[in-house]
Amino acid sequence: MSGGYDRDFLRARLELPSPSATTILLDYIHFSVRFRAARKLAAIVGVNISGAELNPLAREGTWHFDDRIPREQQAGPDVYKNNAFDRGHLVRRLDPVWGDAATAKKANQDTFAFTNAAPQVDDFNQGKELWVGLEDHVLGHADAHDAKLSVFTGPVFLDDDQPYRGVQIPRKFWKIAAWTNDAKLAAVGFVLDQSPLLGKVELKKAIDQRLLEGEPPPLGPFRTFQVPIGQIADLTGLSLSRLTTADRLVSGQRELGKQPKAIQLESMQQIRL
Template sequence: MDAGYDPLFLGAAAPLPAGAAGTVRLAYPRFTVALDPDRRLAAVTAVNIDGATLRDLPRTGDWEFDARVPTAQQAGPEIYARNDLDRGHLVRRRDPGWGDPVTARIATEATFRYPNAAPQASGFNQSKELWLGLEDHVLEYADATDQRLSVFTAPVLADDDPPYRGIRIPLRFWKIAAWLSPAGLAAAGFILDQSDLIDTRTGAVTPPPLGGFRTFQVPVQRIAEVTGLDVGTLTDADVLGSQGVTAARPLEDPQDIVL
């Protein structure tokens, strides 16, 4: 059952981004997490989504350590206690929840493993809702083809991330969505910046100000540069590159997204 991410799921190769040294690959139903044991957070996650058979399942599952990895290498519950940090799903709960009901439920519950979590400032505003809804928007666009997506998400594990309770809290997160268009493999890259929400100097996390989350559509190559990852064919498939766009685009509304 824990076959992990399938790089040929789209019908065109979309390999798991590589290059994060020392990571531990953990396969789950329909998704894979490459855990950085030193940072205790994921360097890469990848999930296959079949939009045609997605199920709207009730939320079930509790956050647990992955028994395959020492707990000291996972950012566990102590990171999220008594503060304004959320356990942010990297692979979203609903993403692997497709196909027959039993398999779909097993897959969604598997997303509640600490290697698939990363600390994100709590609270919702337009920008964060846009971040969480990016895959839905791309999935709707992909409806014209076979409704399949491969999505890669992780924090940017920067050297200057602020220390907090034995880890360093990422200030930025990235996402690449890939799908098969009539012209071949297509991809779009995004970065969420939560820098304005995180201040750990006092041992606390600042409450989220209005508009604190900033979401950008960026060239896929830019994600490769800030993460040090090899994103392979996803750079050539970038929809921004095909339109000659080389700069980050701030997003305020789903209609701002270039697909």
């Protein structure tokens, strides 16, 4: 079985970005995680997606700790019990599930490691649905070329992120999808913002108190944006120079004589590829 993110998967070499903060590199089937133990969450994940070989396995998997890291350094099941948080897959479950049957099955289970999860509010509104479907949308565009994508995803870590059950909860998440067009690298970047909820409530007291009182937890809107990849570099401190140069949003806006800026998405049709 093949393991880990492959920098040579596309026709243009693309390294897995590395944060300046200390992380632990963990390889899984078709994806890798740079895990930041100080935050108990992944700092960045990178996955290779082969659209022509995807295996649509049913959602069957068991959430589990990664034995390569002490359990107390991972955001485990206690973070997600009896509250409004999903175990949000950073590498989407189906993205690495390709290849022969045994490889696809192992990749599916690998995505259920707690090292690949982050707390995201369980609010399946339009914004969340947009976020979940981004890879499919970009893959459809890339299909005429290689039907291959490399996708990077991670939380935006801020020092003042709100603590909750021993974990600071990220307010925003980012995603970059990259592909090649005639061997030339192309990329697009996105940000999911759950701060409309997190900025208005004190998580532990507000959510737990409402649950104790039998009321639904306060759920706020997800907002999904397509953003210049340079903005993601600024938010995260990652070195993303190759991806910034390949940014289709920025090149398209500049061709129209516009300054690069983010677009709040309400539908896939607004995405600039």
